[in-house]
Amino acid sequence: MTDALRAPNAAPAPSAAAGVATGEPLLSISQLTKYFPIRRGLFGREAGAVRAVDGVSLQVGRGETLGIVGESGCGKTTLGRCILRLIEPTSGQIHFDGIDVRALDPASMRRLRRRMQIIFQDPFSSLNPRMTVGAIVREGLTIHKLAAGAEADNRVRQLLEEVGLRPEYASRYPHEFSGGQRQRIGIARALAVEPELIVCDEPVSALDVSVQAQVINLLQDLQRDRGLTYLFIAHDLSVVEHIATRVSVMYLGKIVELASAADVYREPVMPYTQALLSAVPVPDPAASRERIVLTGDVPSPANPPSGCVFHPRCPHPAKDAACTVIVPPLEEKAPGHVAACIKQPPTTVPWHAQQQAGATRQPERHLPLAAITHGVSP
């Protein structure tokens, strides 16, 4: 549990939980890192690395939905794929139901895949255009020898019905379906092997609003009926708020804030989260138009800023030289609410340490969103 709080170079964190569900977590990762080498020249000399995922630790309890939000290039998709070892992580640990996932040989890994599945963003490229819907859904059954022959046909029909498609569609090809329907096919494929964990990688981003709601509701129904655990990756904060129990915010490969969905949306602590939330257009013309507009673009993950990776764009009034030096630990700011910012009290980085790093401004509480009403929390 404490691992979830421990950030790179941080002292052991206080033994408080960041809203972790009770009991043994289903998924626990610590210090997960993925560097993509940048090769240059004729012989592919390594000229640096893109730090796509940079020391991420988190835990996901059984039956919960952990949302991961962030903008493009923040590493959320890479994180999801590293957890499933679809991309081999550079370092760090992954434990799934107590199993050390990274230690598994290829055959054991293939067997474990039955228990952890993925749903993709793009409903067009994620289905093999040369296979019928039935064959696509059936593949997992065949691979894991869960069913064959008429029994498998029956299972496929049941699965299609479960995701809201007509069983007759089994003999059709993916190109005959709309985006929302194709997304349902992808969900049926994942469900076929009866997984416990599903990594949902932007599953509704490519869909229209009305269809998006259908798929979100379907995912929620399935979670309730089957006791699924979701890792829900998205850039759309409103979707994540709707579906997630806890939310973690990523920026440049790191988790910068992690708390229950209610806390993150009611009182975001990390200035990046604040800006991200305030940037979401509110479908209410009467809403106040105050927002924190960040300057500049996200820096390249091949060359992240020193210290706090957010410091070049950070609007926190107490930002100073220390922010460019000290890597902020992911530390508890309120019960069950962790964030990485040395200028938001309380912080485990003492003032004298900050001064040594050139600090000129005392940490001070900065919650600009409290002024902007985002509706009343339940």
Add this chain to the structure above:
Amino acid sequence: MTSGVRQDVLLASSAPDGGGAFDRTGATSPWRSALGTLARDRSAMTGLAILAALALIALAAPYVAPYDPRAQPDIVALKYLPPTLAHPFGTDHLSRDVLSRIIVGSRVSLSVAFLSVVVAATVGTGYGAIAGYVGGKLDGLMMRVVDALLSIPRVLLLIAVATLWNGLELAGLVLLLGLTGWFGVSRLVRTLVLSAREDEFVTAARALGATHTRILTHHILPQVVSPVLVAATLAIGNVIVIEAGLTFLGMGVQPPNASWGSVFYDGMRDVGAAWWISISAGAALVITVLAVNLVADGLREALNARQLPAR
């Protein structure tokens, strides 16, 4: 500005997206609709008809040929007869009927071409698939090998090997042509596999726990089939010409067996006196290669068109 680009986006987004498409009964497999497109392509169908006719003639050669292609009824009186009703393509220097020799020769020319392309496509696909799928250092090594082999001119290689063996059996010729013809295919396949490997549905199959064999056979190689088919069809025309060339140089099919190359060669002995011999063999060659290319173009059209809705 770039309204063309926008138009694609527009058509994609306004394309039939809803339920209407489901009212049709039965499913349209990508392969089946590709065949449908091909069937509507008039020039491809013409090419196919010509090839079918040629193949039939080759199969039935002993029955179709009006004379024994090796018979030399009267080397003096009947040599270099110009085309007549009895000998539509005339006779050659040994008084043999040219039409019969071309008909029988088509067996060699067509079968050598077809079989050697099958060999080349198989070896090339296997090699390229391994390089592309495994990737990394092995890929680099395997592709450097292909680069090296490609840098040797093929005809030179063929002549060298043919001279070394001093005349070849048919099987030898097929192997020789096949084993020197796969480099291009392997490069093509490797590129295709490299990109197919990154397809999201391939990732999905990996996530399901599919083995490498299954991923290759079910998800990656099916995508390679159509480009390889097109490339192979084009290669058939090429190999027919090479085989004729080898034979012409005396390194292919040995007399008294006939192939288009040997008939052409026979005609060249005295092309001034009997031009029709080489012209007939050349015409057979040109028509076949043309027909093959028509079919290849049609295939390319049909198969590409079907790949569109997949994106």
Add this chain to the structure above:
Amino acid sequence: MTQPALLTVSDLRTYFYTGAGVARAVDGVSFTIGTGETLGIVGESGCGKSVTALSILRLVQQPGRIEPGSRIMFENQDLLQLDGAGIRRVRGNRIAMIFQEPMTALNPVFTVGDQIAEVARVHASASRRAAWDRAVEMLTMVGIPAPAERANQYPHQLSGGMRQRVLIAMALIMNPALVIADEPTTALDVTIQAQILELLADLQQRLGTSIAMITHDLGVIAEVASRVLVMYGGEVVEEARVETLFTEPHHPYTEGLLHAMPRVGRRQERLAVIPGSVPPPTAWPTGCRFRDRCAYAWDRCAREHPPLYQIGVGHVSRCHLADEPERRTARATAQVSPAAQAAVPGGGA
């Protein structure tokens, strides 16, 4: 509302003659845009909003065709009657367009400065030097740091947000009367989207340009538009001032869209859904095109194609409920059960 109309589109029909039949992508759309106004056009993919935008500048290509009878009046001329040279004088000059995908809308082999200057050279016959200076000036105006250096860079050297700023600079260089922005922020991250929306609003205020903002995002609409058209099935189904649309939507489709959106800060247990999906433009349903997805639909909706009913001042809706409002209240009371179930497209399960 009382501003003089800058653009008046009446009965616009754009059909695509495809192998699968005639796709009536835009089917009788009429609206106006006032001087200095921002009109939002909202709808889902396939509703015809993008084709409407392309039709205004006559950028629709084969097999698409703007049908006779359509009229697009702009600055006292019918754009559909202009010859090739005439419409080219309007494009990029009096009416400019901003596209969704800033990468594909820019030419990768020319510097961004060249591409912006090109517009000035074509329309104002400016000298090379003057056009370049103007381009740099425009880059400054759209908030690109170090504009003189950036002008010498190629599109791939810029981030997505920067590229969108370049497109905006390109659109505004001739000081057009109308800018058509087709999903200008859809490809961007939220924090960058916020920057771009802010920039557009700011520029509009300074330059007095009219904007047609085409988007699927009701949040964006609420932020920028003063008046909104909701499109569905190639038609305008509702038009209202933005406040009215969000507080008192009339058309069931608008209502559905508003309810289907998850909103930050307003967590609901379950999202309301619009069942099914948009029918293909080759086969719009008879009568009301929304009826097979509509919770209120009754027999009249299948029989009778609804006209645009007047609901209030500047508020119209293409729904027979305007004629029989009691049906809405009847339905609302009957709907206490959680009937808005996991909707199933095609009606299976």
